[in-house]
Amino acid sequence: MQSLISSIIGQVDQVLLGKDQQVRLALACLFAEGHLLIEDLPGMGKTTLAHCLAKVLGLKFERVQFTSDLLPADILGVAIFEREQGVFKFHPGPVFTQVLLADEINRSSPKTQSALLEAMEEGQVTIEGKSRLLPSPFFVIATQNPLSQSGTFPLPESQLDRFLMRISLGYPSPASERMLFEGADPRARIRQMEPLVTSEQLAAIQESVHNVKASDSLLDYVQRLVAFTRSDVQFTYGLSPRGALALLRGAKAWALIHNREYLVPEDIQAVLLAVVGHRVRGRGHTQDTEPLVKHLRDSVNVLG
Amino acid sequence: MIKPFWQRTTKVTPAVREEYLVRDKLAWLLIMQTVLILPLLFNLPAWLGLAWAISASWRIQMFRGRWSAPGKVAKSLLTAICVAGMFASYSGNTSTEAMVGLLVCTFSLKLLEVNSTRDAQFLIFIGFIITASQLLFSQTPQAAAFCLFSMLLLLSCWRSLHLTHEQSPTLRLKRGGAIILHALPVMLVLFLVVPRLGPLWAIPNQQAAKTGFSDSLSPGDLGNLALNPAPAFRVSFTNQTPPPANQLYWRGIVLDGFDGRAWKMRDSWGRASENGSSIKQELIDYSVILEPHGQPWLFSLMTPIETKSATDSIRITADSLLMNRIPVAQRIRYEVTSALKQEWPESPQLQPLQRDGYTRLPLTSNPQTRALGESWRAQQLSDQQIIDKALALFNREFTYTLQPPLLGVHSVDEFLFQSKRGFCEHFASSFSFLLRAAGIPARVVVGYQGGTWNPVENYLLVRQSDAHAWTEVWIEGKGWQMIDPTAAVAPNRIEQGMSEALNASDLELVNSAWQSSSILQQLQIRWDAANYVWQVWVLNYDTKTQEGLLTRLLGGTESWRLTLWLIGLGLLGAGIFAWMLVRRRPSLAIRREVKAIKKLEQKLEQCGYRRAQGETLGDFFQRILVSAPQYRATLQNIHQLFVQIAYQNQAIQIERLEQAIKQFPK
Numbered sequence: 001m002q003s004l005i006s007s008i009i010g011q012v013d014q015v016l017l018g019k020d021q022q023v024r025l026a027l028a029c030l031f032a033e034g035h036l037l038i039e040d041l042p043g044m045g046k047t048t049l050a051h052c053l054a055k056v057l058g059l060k061f062e063r064v065q066f067t068s069d070l071l072p073a074d075i076l077g078v079a080i081f082e083r084e085q086g087v088f089k090f091h092p093g094p095v096f097t098q099v100l101l102a103d104e105i106n107r108s109s110p111k112t113q114s115a116l117l118e119a120m121e122e123g124q125v126t127i128e129g130k131s132r133l134l135p136s137p138f139f140v141i142a143t144q145n146p147l148s149q150s151g152t153f154p155l156p157e158s159q160l161d162r163f164l165m166r167i168s169l170g171y172p173s174p175a176s177e178r179m180l181f182e183g184a185d186p187r188a189r190i191r192q193m194e195p196l197v198t199s200e201q202l203a204a205i206q207e208s209v210h211n212v213k214a215s216d217s218l219l220d221y222v223q224r225l226v227a228f229t230r231s232d233v234q235f236t237y238g239l240s241p242r243g244a245l246a247l248l249r250g251a252k253a254w255a256l257i258h259n260r261e262y263l264v265p266e267d268i269q270a271v272l273l274a275v276v277g278h279r280v281r282g283r284g285h286t287q288d289t290e291p292l293v294k295h296l297r298d299s300v301n302v303l304g
Numbered sequence: 305m306i307k308p309f310w311q312r313t314t315k316v317t318p319a320v321r322e323e324y325l326v327r328d329k330l331a332w333l334l335i336m337q338t339v340l341i342l343p344l345l346f347n348l349p350a351w352l353g354l355a356w357a358i359s360a361s362w363r364i365q366m367f368r369g370r371w372s373a374p375g376k377v378a379k380s381l382l383t384a385i386c387v388a389g390m391f392a393s394y395s396g397n398t399s400t401e402a403m404v405g406l407l408v409c410t411f412s413l414k415l416l417e418v419n420s421t422r423d424a425q426f427l428i429f430i431g432f433i434i435t436a437s438q439l440l441f442s443q444t445p446q447a448a449a450f451c452l453f454s455m456l457l458l459l460s461c462w463r464s465l466h467l468t469h470e471q472s473p474t475l476r477l478k479r480g481g482a483i484i485l486h487a488l489p490v491m492l493v494l495f496l497v498v499p500r501l502g503p504l505w506a507i508p509n510q511q512a513a514k515t516g517f518s519d520s521l522s523p524g525d526l527g528n529l530a531l532n533p534a535p536a537f538r539v540s541f542t543n544q545t546p547p548p549a550n551q552l553y554w555r556g557i558v559l560d561g562f563d564g565r566a567w568k569m570r571d572s573w574g575r576a577s578e579n580g581s582s583i584k585q586e587l588i589d590y591s592v593i594l595e596p597h598g599q600p601w602l603f604s605l606m607t608p609i610e611t612k613s614a615t616d617s618i619r620i621t622a623d624s625l626l627m628n629r630i631p632v633a634q635r636i637r638y639e640v641t642s643a644l645k646q647e648w649p650e651s652p653q654l655q656p657l658q659r660d661g662y663t664r665l666p667l668t669s670n671p672q673t674r675a676l677g678e679s680w681r682a683q684q685l686s687d688q689q690i691i692d693k694a695l696a697l698f699n700r701e702f703t704y705t706l707q708p709p710l711l712g713v714h715s716v717d718e719f720l721f722q723s724k725r726g727f728c729e730h731f732a733s734s735f736s737f738l739l740r741a742a743g744i745p746a747r748v749v750v751g752y753q754g755g756t757w758n759p760v761e762n763y764l765l766v767r768q769s770d771a772h773a774w775t776e777v778w779i780e781g782k783g784w785q786m787i788d789p790t791a792a793v794a795p796n797r798i799e800q801g802m803s804e805a806l807n808a809s810d811l812e813l814v815n816s817a818w819q820s821s822s823i824l825q826q827l828q829i830r831w832d833a834a835n836y837v838w839q840v841w842v843l844n845y846d847t848k849t850q851e852g853l854l855t856r857l858l859g860g861t862e863s864w865r866l867t868l869w870l871i872g873l874g875l876l877g878a879g880i881f882a883w884m885l886v887r888r889r890p891s892l893a894i895r896r897e898v899k900a901i902k903k904l905e906q907k908l909e910q911c912g913y914r915r916a917q918g919e920t921l922g923d924f925f926q927r928i929l930v931s932a933p934q935y936r937a938t939l940q941n942i943h944q945l946f947v948q949i950a951y952q953n954q955a956i957q958i959e960r961l962e963q964a965i966k967q968f969p970k
Contacts, residue, residue: 217895217950262952265920298918304898 001205002259008056008196009257015052015186015193016045016169018176025167025274026053026141028253031209034164034246035120035140037105037278042145044169048186050101050141057202058195059098060135066108068151072115076125090127095119098135102142106152113159116140120162137202146287157279164246165274205256212252213262220304221265222248225272228300229280234292236281243279250275265302272297322468325424329465330367332476333424334360336461337415340434340454341408347441348405349393355386356412363415374416382413404437421465428462443635445838452484459483493873496854497866500847514598517750517771521559522566523711523719526750527727530706532768535595536752537603538836540763542589547605549754551644553774553786554603554766556751558623560662562740564669565715567733567748570661582652582783584609584643591639593839594632602626603751603766605642606786613638614846637844651781654745662745662778670716670737677741687779690742694735695792702726704794728790728797732773735789745778749786753797760833896958897949904942904965911969921946938968 005027012023026049029036038046047063054061064075077093094100095116105113119125120140124133142163144155160166172180180186197205214222222244230238239247251267258267273293282292320326325333337360345353359382365371374382386409394402411430418424435454439447460480464471516536517525537554539546546552559567587609594602604611607624617629618638626640654662665674680690701724708726711718716734719726726734732748739746753772755764774788790797841849854861858869905915908928915924925939945961948954 213953215951215953217898264922264947264951266922269918269920298916301917302920303901304895 001201001208004197004201005205005257005259011056011193011196012049012052015189016049017179017183018173019045019049019169022167022169023049024254024257025165025271028250028257028271029165029274030057030137030139031205031256032164032249032253033137033206033209034249035142035162037160037163037166038141038143039146039166039168040143040170044171045186046141046143046169047101047103048190049169050099051190052186052193053139053141054099055190055193056196057099058197058199059137059139061099061101062094062097063101063103064094065103066105066112068107068109070108070112072112075112075115076119076127079128090132092132095125096132096134098137098139100138100140102140104145105142106144106154108153110153110156113153113155116142117159117162137199137206157281160278161240161242163278164250165271166278167274209249209253209256211261212255214248214252215262217304218263218265218268221300221302222268224300224304225268225296228296229276232296232299234283234295236283239276239279243276246279247271247275269297322466323420325367325419325421327367328470329421329424329467330363332461332464333415333418333427334363336431336457337411337427339457340431340438341411343438343447343450344404344408344434344441347401348408349389351389351393352405352408352412355389355409359412359415363418366416373419379413379416382416386413400440404440407434407437424465425462428458428465431458431461443843445835448838448842456480456484489877493870495845496850497870500845500850515595516597516599516768517556519557519559519599520566520568521729521733521748521750521773523708523715523726523730523733526729526771526773527706527708529768529771530727534768535832535835536597536766536768536770537592537594538758538763538765538832538839539590539592539755542591544762546755546757546764547588547644550791551605552754552764553606553749553772553788554752554755555606555625555749556601556603558625558747558749558776560747562665562669562733562737564666565713567736582646582648584646586644587641588644589639589641591637593635593637593836593844596632596634596636598631598633600628600631602628602632602638604640605644607646608640608642610641611638635839635843637839646783648781648783652783654778659745659778662747663740663743665737665740670714672714672717673720673734673737674741676720677738677743681742687744687777690744691739691777691787694738695787695789698731698735698789699792702731702793704728704790704797729773731789731793732775735787736775739775739777747776747784749774749776753788756829758829758833758836760830761836763833763836765832895950897946897961900958900962900965901946904968907965907968935969938964942968 009020009023009027012027013020016023026036030053038049040046050063051061053059064070073093075093075095077091077096079088079090081087082089102116105116115125119134119138123136123138124131126132140163145152146168171177183189225247226239226244229235247268248263250271251263254271255261255263255267260267273290276296277289277293280289280292280296282289337356341353341356362371362374366373390402390405390409393405407430411427411434414427414430418427431454435451435458438451438454441447456477457480460476463479463483464476467476515534517529557569559569561568561570584607588605590605592603602618602625604626608620608626611618611620611626613636615636618626619629621627626638628636677690680693685693703725704727705725706727708719708730709723711723716737719730720734720738729748729750736746736748750771750773752766752770753774754770755766757763758765772790774786774790776784777787779785851861854866858865901921908914911932913924913928913932915921919927921943925943928939929936942961942964945956945964948956949958949961
């Protein structure tokens, strides 16, 4: 299983040059059965990452560009009257896939955003009173543009909470950008890629995330972190139990990627920003919570 | 389609659920009532069950909105009917049954008035009294277990009344069970410690069904009992071992009158005049726990000298029998001292009137046997010779069987001269008749013979099937002597129990009734032993046993000692609870490996390295190694040990980590 994981990482790294940290986080998120929110400018490789992951893992991929006039039916699907047969026939929308890239999710109205909610949380959608199961695994990669906020509907906290991790890709280093220029078109590369795992193998990996052990010492550390967010003055509100669970889950997947069957504090710290960043808010109500999470990491004693 | 009402689910808000009797609460109440009332119905008139069924179905119809709640008139009418019913059933007697019946009436009718949670609570309180009243009728371990089950239902039901949300029935039962489990230790301590006051009131007029044999003996009476494996009584001997089987004759009643067909109890002819007292030998002490048989007689070995019981109601009659003042309606326990042997320094004498009574026979009955007896007497044989002759006759020509042929008017004649097949009562009856015909005073004794030794708890179990009849003969100079004519025919019956003495077809008859397999038999022995322990330790737990137990456990029964022990036990319980609380949150204590690392940090601080709060040990060491690469091996070793202990939960001796840190910076 370990060689499988490292070969997946290797494949994706070849397309997304110089982003190994982000690639690992995205994979950890997928292995932990969580959804991923990428906050970045256009053209930074969000789609490439999503597409690449889907291809390597042999998953079905769909992409929806969210706009302010997008309606729930555009994502979920709609029943259309078939004149010849005289019945309504359901035409599934793009949500019936395995990897869904929801581009610029904050551009659409809250109504449409919430249509995704059931899909993300329950793995099913309800259309016209009938629940339809989504394919498994179901993995949403949503992106949003952090800079231009005019005409957007920022995701509320409850909705942000559904995403296991929030990452940003950022500019590539000059060296890797050079390699990108020199190499072939990433899209062509993705087209050539072959799936590396079967769905059973993917399920097995997701299963083994649960088997990663968290010792009492480590749980103490997590509890100290959570308690700090709830008591420190710099936080408007603290981390919820679901947030704490997400932290553990993400860290376990991280540990698995790094070939360990047990958690160490380094795992927690590695995923801390990605998991906690969008779940807390500082006193100043600033969008950027990175300094806050850093404050959290630096203030809580690792050893107790 | 409308679902039946018990399947319909409606969402109820917590406030409504708290106040009103919603569906699941009513269902729990009904189930609870059914279970509580059910065992009582065996002892109460059947119409009470009907009354309960009517009020339950009325309540269900009320819940469905089909019927309206009973008005004042209907309620008064129902009450009047029930009271009248109780009067009719018990004709005004205030017996236990009548009182419990009234309670059940209340319990049933109250259901019609229960509308809110508060009303239902009242029903629960009555339920507790009902549960207690179950024990008035039966005190077996099964009854106690059922009582506990009733309590479980009651508590779960009570808790359900105050639930503000749905909960699965299993969870409700679990929570109710948890309450019982919490209460059990307290119950046990109270049972052991609270002073035993003895019965505060007597239970009046309790009737027990008559079991066992009756006060007359006609052919075929005991044969029916032979198929009944129910226990008659249990005996434990002070010296732990029973006398040999041929001495285990448990005397119940003496039958001294013969009316041509049956032997009957008459007025006693009075004690044989004893010239001085006899010398009692081979004294044996034993205690008997007798199942209720509805008769006043008790059982003892010949000859009882002394007896004791909790109620002091037992006397020893002139015939050396034990009699209770009232019929035995509850299990009782009594202690007896018997002399297995007695010798007379001077010959005891029968008064002429007594001699006449013990040799009296109806004039016209059984002429053949009479003639035989008189012919023996005419031959000038001695008493002993006649007895030997009669026993020899039985030994020669007779068969012991459970299925004797039916006998006509002259039953002794037909048995002695035609059928020659019989059960113990045939032998005892005809033997006594024969001796009386020969002018020798004789009487029939009915009781039990033998018993099964239970090696688990060391007691003798005597079953109804051990019922037996034998003869006592007056022998000049020796007084009444026991002679068992059955022993002459089938000695195995006496030595090894009945099943040894029977032929194949008889055995089949017996086996179908009990003794099916050895495993079952083993289980039976165990179960009986459990019953016996229950009787000895729970039902017979009185002031004396309590004192003995407390003295043995605590070293005395003074009140200061009890108080100290109770406080001590309470503190112990609180201590255990506190310990469990601390254990449940291990994070409260600083871990040993962290303590060790803190020591290391102190040492490193002297070298100028200080770990930041959020810095992991690995990062910290990495930082140190940049400027002090000489520590590489030591720090890597410490780090590895720490990770293994703290995060991998590996069973590595923490001393190794402490040792490595102690030796640092070497």
